[in-house]
Amino acid sequence: MQRSGKEVSATLSSKGYVLRKQLLPDEYFTPLARPMNPSPPAPTIVFITGAVVTAACWDNWKSFFEAAGYTCYAPDWPHKAAPAAVLRGQHPHSPIARNSLADVLKVYTDFIAQLPAPPIVIGHSFGGLIVQLLLQQGTVAAGVAIESAPPLGVVVPSRTLVRAVLPMLGLFSSLQTTFLPTFAQWQYAIANGLPRADQRAYYEKLAAPESKRTIRGALSWQARVNFRRPHAPLLFLAGGTDRIMPAALNRANYRRYRHPASIIEYHELPGRSHAMLGQPTWREDAELVLRWLLGLPG
Template structure:
């Protein structure tokens, strides 16, 4: 059923290593339900993935840190007439939590989220996937670009080869090593005891990069008794959840959760 005209807009928060094209189908889905939707690009990433890959390894993307990316979304949201619903995937899930902490959103969904500082859960595949992205023995002045083999193993595991190749070519962009390292800094700190707008965590049962055990640990850290939070694990989903054949089912789940919330007063950001 289409939403009321006064419903908050939706801002989609993109993760690392991809472009906003990862949200194309989700945007169309929610727009068909009557929502006004936005998917702002990260700094230096407002271009097709193939063009961004041609700039690697000396891409201006390497200049960005967590604070730079967060600022893009915070400033965008502050220009909206009311607080939006924010939906973020992977690194975008961490950005969602930081925006929530700034009291900039009406409700938030963190899908297969990167963890805030101090949230840990052991997973050997995750360690093997993330360590190269940190580029610990290379210059932060250059970008990191996953190989197709890394994409297959940690992002699109379980998908047919043709789907793995399509998503790699259509979505993959080089990324700033500084952005990845900043997850381990105080910039990624969350005060889990403070009140917050409703927050939903979705985890992929087959996610090797940000596994369900990590998302569950993140969810459990939120302790404010008066704030709404929810967690659900989705069986069979890898880290490329947004584009799996089940994406429409997952988008509908998010839609139902948002619709279940008592409509908050529409208010501007400050």
């Protein structure tokens, strides 16, 4: 597949649909035979959580990258440091309701500001949008946006997206109360394709109330990205069966970036729902990210 301006490669394989601006050697995509350890000192990774979940969604990924030699952090969103079950007990009158997109972004900008060097940022869903906003600030070394919520103005027609996102916006409800997905909503929008027992376990571990202000912030100027500005290397991962942030939306997001000298790459992974971080294939996906990071220049 060719795209005007710069060389682009597109392949469809067992690894999924891949778009990338820089052509890399074949061994870049071969399965790992052993753990890959970056030369010390390894960069820091900051994991950025999405909406309606806690930072516990990163437990496996954090352990994986720590074993690879990285220093890893997964800061909590405001008022979301408690276990998910405790947070659900505070719904609907949780202090989480006061959070805005700006409040959530500030958690990460402040955290990054106190680090000794620009980190790698890896975000999922709404956290992917935060990754894009941080890259725009020029304060990070590289970014990975997994099943990312889109910046302002990136839209595609999708019935599944509308069905999944509309309840979270709470358009006809008070902003003073939180949104908490029901188990049925969780099954449809996030954990589709998983066995019911796994869907339930994932819900009990992670599902948390969310601020409707924060979700609506993605539709405001706060979520604006200048796609023509230079930026740190950026990798998009999309799930082939994701209903809430479908692959077509992630692909449209990727294609909006226009700076010819900036590295950007897109991978579409078949069989991944919005629960990609916790599916049985999570390690394979984490290894893909690790290979990409280790293959970056410099």
